[in-house]
Amino acid sequence: MLSYSIKRVLMLIPVLLGMTLIVFAIIHAIPGNPALTILGTKATPEAIQNLNRSLGLDQPWYIQYFTYLKHILSGDLGTSIQTNTPIANQIWPHLAATIELSFVAMIIAVVVGINAGIISAWKKNSVLDYTAMIVALIGVSMPIFWLGLLEQWAFSVKLNWLPSIGRMDIISNVQPITNLYLIDTLLEGQLDQFWMVLRHLILPSIALATIPTAIIARMTRSSMLEVLKSDYIRTAKAKGQRMFWIVYKYALKNAFIPILTVIGLQTGLLLGGAILTETIFGWPGIGLYIYNAIQYRDYPVIQSGILVIAFIFVMVNFIVDLLYGLIDPRIKYR
Amino acid sequence: MSEPLLKVENLKKYYPIKNGVLGRVSETVRAVDGVSFSVNEGETLGIVGESGCGKSTTGRMIMRLIEPTEGKVSFEGKNILSLSKSDLRRVRKDIQMIFQDPFASLNPRQTVGKIIEEPMIVHGMGNHKERKQRVEELLELVGLSAYHAKRYPHQFSGGQRQRIGIARALAVRPKLIIADEPVSALDVSVQSQVLNLLQDLQKKFHLTYIFIAHDLSVVRHISNRVGVMYLGKMVEISDSEILYDHPKHPYTKALLSAVPIPDPNSRSERIILSGDVPSPAHPPAGCTFHDRCPVAMDLCAREKPVMKKLEDGRLVSCHLYD
Amino acid sequence: MNQSILEVKGLKTSFFTDDGEVPAVDGVDFSVGEGEILGIVGESGCGKSVTSLSIMGLLPSPPGKIVGGSISFKGEDISHAKESRMRKLRGNDIAMIFQEPMTSLNPVFTIGDQLMEAIRLHNRLPKKELAARAAELLKMVGLPRAKELLKEYPHELSGGMRQRVMIAMAMSCNPKVLIADEPTTALDVTIQAQILDLMLKLNRETHTAIILITHDLGVVAQVCKRVVVMYAGKVVEEGDVKDIFNHPKHPYTEGLIRSIPDLHSKKDKLYTIKGSVPRPGSIEKGCLFAPRCEYVMDKCRTDSPELVGDSHKSRCFLHQVQE
Numbered sequence: 001m002l003s004y005s006i007k008r009v010l011m012l013i014p015v016l017l018g019m020t021l022i023v024f025a026i027i028h029a030i031p032g033n034p035a036l037t038i039l040g041t042k043a044t045p046e047a048i049q050n051l052n053r054s055l056g057l058d059q060p061w062y063i064q065y066f067t068y069l070k071h072i073l074s075g076d077l078g079t080s081i082q083t084n085t086p087i088a089n090q091i092w093p094h095l096a097a098t099i100e101l102s103f104v105a106m107i108i109a110v111v112v113g114i115n116a117g118i119i120s121a122w123k124k125n126s127v128l129d130y131t132a133m134i135v136a137l138i139g140v141s142m143p144i145f146w147l148g149l150l151e152q153w154a155f156s157v158k159l160n161w162l163p164s165i166g167r168m169d170i171i172s173n174v175q176p177i178t179n180l181y182l183i184d185t186l187l188e189g190q191l192d193q194f195w196m197v198l199r200h201l202i203l204p205s206i207a208l209a210t211i212p213t214a215i216i217a218r219m220t221r222s223s224m225l226e227v228l229k230s231d232y233i234r235t236a237k238a239k240g241q242r243m244f245w246i247v248y249k250y251a252l253k254n255a256f257i258p259i260l261t262v263i264g265l266q267t268g269l270l271l272g273g274a275i276l277t278e279t280i281f282g283w284p285g286i287g288l289y290i291y292n293a294i295q296y297r298d299y300p301v302i303q304s305g306i307l308v309i310a311f312i313f314v315m316v317n318f319i320v321d322l323l324y325g326l327i328d329p330r331i332k333y334r
Numbered sequence: 335m336s337e338p339l340l341k342v343e344n345l346k347k348y349y350p351i352k353n354g355v356l357g358r359v360s361e362t363v364r365a366v367d368g369v370s371f372s373v374n375e376g377e378t379l380g381i382v383g384e385s386g387c388g389k390s391t392t393g394r395m396i397m398r399l400i401e402p403t404e405g406k407v408s409f410e411g412k413n414i415l416s417l418s419k420s421d422l423r424r425v426r427k428d429i430q431m432i433f434q435d436p437f438a439s440l441n442p443r444q445t446v447g448k449i450i451e452e453p454m455i456v457h458g459m460g461n462h463k464e465r466k467q468r469v470e471e472l473l474e475l476v477g478l479s480a481y482h483a484k485r486y487p488h489q490f491s492g493g494q495r496q497r498i499g500i501a502r503a504l505a506v507r508p509k510l511i512i513a514d515e516p517v518s519a520l521d522v523s524v525q526s527q528v529l530n531l532l533q534d535l536q537k538k539f540h541l542t543y544i545f546i547a548h549d550l551s552v553v554r555h556i557s558n559r560v561g562v563m564y565l566g567k568m569v570e571i572s573d574s575e576i577l578y579d580h581p582k583h584p585y586t587k588a589l590l591s592a593v594p595i596p597d598p599n600s601r602s603e604r605i606i607l608s609g610d611v612p613s614p615a616h617p618p619a620g621c622t623f624h625d626r627c628p629v630a631m632d633l634c635a636r637e638k639p640v641m642k643k644l645e646d647g648r649l650v651s652c653h654l655y656d
Numbered sequence: 657m658n659q660s661i662l663e664v665k666g667l668k669t670s671f672f673t674d675d676g677e678v679p680a681v682d683g684v685d686f687s688v689g690e691g692e693i694l695g696i697v698g699e700s701g702c703g704k705s706v707t708s709l710s711i712m713g714l715l716p717s718p719p720g721k722i723v724g725g726s727i728s729f730k731g732e733d734i735s736h737a738k739e740s741r742m743r744k745l746r747g748n749d750i751a752m753i754f755q756e757p758m759t760s761l762n763p764v765f766t767i768g769d770q771l772m773e774a775i776r777l778h779n780r781l782p783k784k785e786l787a788a789r790a791a792e793l794l795k796m797v798g799l800p801r802a803k804e805l806l807k808e809y810p811h812e813l814s815g816g817m818r819q820r821v822m823i824a825m826a827m828s829c830n831p832k833v834l835i836a837d838e839p840t841t842a843l844d845v846t847i848q849a850q851i852l853d854l855m856l857k858l859n860r861e862t863h864t865a866i867i868l869i870t871h872d873l874g875v876v877a878q879v880c881k882r883v884v885v886m887y888a889g890k891v892v893e894e895g896d897v898k899d900i901f902n903h904p905k906h907p908y909t910e911g912l913i914r915s916i917p918d919l920h921s922k923k924d925k926l927y928t929i930k931g932s933v934p935r936p937g938s939i940e941k942g943c944l945f946a947p948r949c950e951y952v953m954d955k956c957r958t959d960s961p962e963l964v965g966d967s968h969k970s971r972c973f974l975h976q977v978q979e
Contacts, residue, residue, distance in 0.1 A: 230759060231754060231756050231759040231760045232759065232760055232761055232762040232763070234714060234754065234760070235754065235760045235761065235762070235822070235825075236762070237714055237746070238712060238714060238746055238747060238751065238752045238754075238826075239746065239747040239773065239774045239777055239825065240742075240743045240744065240745070240746040240747035240748060240777050240778060241743075241747075241773070241777060242743065250762055250765075253764045253765070254762065254763065254764055327764065328763070328764055329763070329764060329809040329811070330763055330764075330809070330811045384844035384845065384846060384847075385844055491932050493932060494932075521699035521700055521871065521933075522699060522871065522873070522912055522915050522916060523699060523911065523912060523915050523928065523929040523932075523933075524699075524932065525915070526915035526916075526917075526926040526927065526928045526929075527928045529917070529926055530925060530926055530928060533925070548844065548845065550845070550919060551874075551916065551917040551918060551919040552917050554917065554918075554919060554922060555917030555918070555922065555923065555926065556917075574922070575922070578919065578920070579920075588846060589845060589846060590919070591849075592845045592846045592848065592849035593845055593874065593919055594848070594849075594852070594872065594874030594875045594877065594878040594879075595874055595877065595878065595919060595920075596873040596874040596876075596877045596901065596913060596916050597877055597901060598877040598878070598897045598898045598901050598902075599898065599901075599902070601877075601878055604849050604853070606846075606849055606850055606853055607846045607849075607850070610814040610816055610817070610847070611844075
């Protein structure tokens with residue numbers, strides 16, 4: 001296990017390097033000159049040249065890339081054109097907002113999805129199974145923005161149960177410590193504030209969770225059906241074990257590898273794909289941050305935002321890979 | 335004595351296992367480790383042994399379905415292992431294989447007629463009409479009917495599918511047929527039908543068989559000579575009567591005594607070997623059987639025995655007969 | 657004769673498929689005495705495995721269903737017992753081992769987990785004693801390094817070792833009956849000898865009755881005391897193992913025995929039973945073996961023979977005419 005983990009960490013290096021290279025290449029492939037963007041169309045050629053030199057843009061691309069890499073490694077993500085402040089300082093609060101939202105959404109997706117899938121497989125071809133799978137089909141087909149608007153209309157506007165915009169009420173005093181507000185409010189012992197933050201999370205996280213829930217439910221069902229047919233399930237029955245335990249303990253652990261793969265992929269997609277949800281719900285996350293940056297053509301921010309999302313995506317899958325080994329002893333670490 | 339049809343010398347297949355962070359070859363699995371035997375025209379050589387002994391790998395290496403690591407395979411005097419691709423194709427027409435799993439070795443989307451015709455097309459035999467007629471002949475020959483050509487494999491029982499496999503092998507008029515566990519997936523009553531068919535065909539077309547199987551009774555029934563394999567090595571090989579009636583190698587003895595005889599009157603004392611067959615990645619030093627051998631001597635742990643010819647003509651690889 | 661512990665009477669099990677009802681087991685009778693080893697022998701599709709799953713209440717349902725007859729364990733009819741009752745019986749009073757040792761153990765739990773679970777399901781024991789009992793069971797089935805084995809996973813064991821673990825698990829609650837469904841079919845012949853030896857030893861020591869289901873007449877001849885021969889969902893012959901092998905009454909049994917190649921002498925040609933096993937339900941009247949039988953009479957094609965005889969029963973008109 002240790003040797004596998006080390007190997008897996010070593011394998012991360014080329015993946016991460018490749019990732020930075022791609023992000024770097026994409027930004028450089030975009031037509032237009034950054035200096036021109038910064039200085040405006042009325043800039044003199046000398047000014048552009050000077051800025052190019054000071055930005056290092058007159059160097060060959062590989063030198064630029066290594067400079068870029070050096071900066072990233074030292075924690076320097078560049079400076080925002082829009083606000084003229086270091087991106088590294090701005091990005092965390094946004095990222096934390098997205099992580100909090102995605103995390104809650106993923107918990108909903110995993111708990112609901114896995115249970116729905118298990119029950120569907122267990123009670124195959126029952127009304128319960130058909131209902132769950134039809135709902136799941138609707139879930140994957142539902143456009144997020146439509147669902148989000150529907151939620152806001154029903155639960156905020158009509159029923160007035162839940163807030164529909166933002167991470168917290170306008171008048172509130174959450175002290176950002178970790179910027180994960182659920183944790184911050186608990187650290188401060190402000191239970192009322194915790195409840196307020198949680199209420200803000202409900203609608204966007206449900207909207208965000210819809211697709212992953214449906215996908216996880218379908219994967220769980222098919223994986224469980226396969227496992228429930230196997231010989232060792234029959235052995236467990238022959239021992240006199242209860243069906244509930246056979247399903248939840250015996251079968252689930254075996255069925256979990258493909259489910260885990262889907263969870264990993266969906267988590268990555270959630271982090272990156274939260275833009276739509278964040279826009280609808282005014283959620284100040286990384287998605288909204290990049291969205292705004294795109295509108296201002298703030299290339300360094302776009303670049304860093306993409307890099308951070310890609311990095312998280314890689315890390316999530318790295319963790320999933322390590323978890324495979326914990327779940328299935330047969331996975332040889334080579 | 336005339337030259338044997340097939341001669342296998344010191345055939346080896348090693349699989350390297352890569353391991354560790356740098357992917358170095360940490361160990362080698364010796365699936366087949368220096369096997370030699372010959373097969374005369376018109377005879378049946380049985381190869382028996384337990385799973386993992388390398389008997390199937392040996393069979394496949396003869397046709398170069400698996401590339402040997404080392405050794406020599408001469409068929410009618412030509413070394414198969416040094417043949418060019420086109421020469422190899424010509425030889426493959428003379429050597430055909432029948433496999434264990436009649437379910438898996440037939441393409442489910444092809445009609446039986448097409449399956450049997452295909453090897454003839456590959457080897458450019460006859461025109462369409464001639465081939466079609468030959469398919470019908472072959473089907474009748476293996477105990478099926480001409481109209482079966484239009485059906486698909488799933489419409490047949492296990493025994494019938496094995497007959498189709500046999501017809502396909504016969505299509506190109508081979509000289510040697512390598513049958514790898516051809517009856518082990520079949521029920522007893524069907525097994526005897528297929529065994530009889532194989533014997534009838536052998537007489538009719540003067541075929542030579544290499545019959546690879548784990549069932550010792552079946553192998554005795556069909557073979558003139560039998561080789562016993564253990565952990566990638568041939569431990570004993572001789573005429574089947576001599577081998578079965580008076581086994582010499584302790585492994586052959588144990589193997590034979592382990593077979594349950596369908597006769598409740600002779601519940602014989604069995605030689606029960608302890609433990610499992612060791613991994614071919616870590617074969618014991620000396621004689622590879624010594625750690626399970628009931629009559630092992632000190633010498634056996636140190637020195638590898640070599641094949642020796644005894645007076646009755648058998649070859650055995652055991653220090654007891656030094 | 658010993659008191660019978662398990663009695664199957666007129667058992668009928670069918671599968672309800674899209675093409676209608678398929679009778680897999682069609683009126684099977686036999687009984688097992690305490691401590692006895694009974695062999696059930698037959699070719700694939702004869703209904704021997706479905707019979708065992710019916711006894712265990714493990715039929716895949718739907719589509720499988722017991723549609724007639726009774727299965728009494730110690731006098732109690734369990735053919736339609738509630739699931740909660742069957743759970744108490746399974747693993748505790750009636751245990752089972754299967755053909756595929758490679759896939760019958762859960763790959764993601766340790767041997768110890770699976771073995772201790774089997775014990776715990778029917779016995780309340782403190783954790784320490786559980787582990788000790790598990791190790792003891794592994795020793796009983798002849799596995800060395802019992803303590804370490806408990807922490808290992810199934811894929812680290814060979815097929816023979818896994819079948820030993822399966823047997824240890826089945827024996828964990830001292831069952832009255834052990835149903836072994838083709839326990840050695842997937843194993844090599846030397847390993848098969850080890851496992852059969854072990855089963856005989858356990859039978860002697862624990863007095864557990866064994867129902868050995870197999871297609872291998874050699875195994876039956878070497879291990880069993882009494883034999884039931886099944887063909888196309890019915891019992892065609894039943895009796896003492898020596899009677900069956902020395903004087904088979906049913907032409908099917910006779911044909912099966914004669915079809916096996918002999919290890920000790922070479923026959924020129926093997927006997928063959930012509931044709932193949934009929935699909936369940938495809939023969940509507942008469943003896944199911946009639947189309948393949950050498951001795952077939954006119955009567956065989958119209959009437960169904962009954963299973964008759966005292967200690968050596970057969971389902972064939974040949975013997976009913978004589979008697």
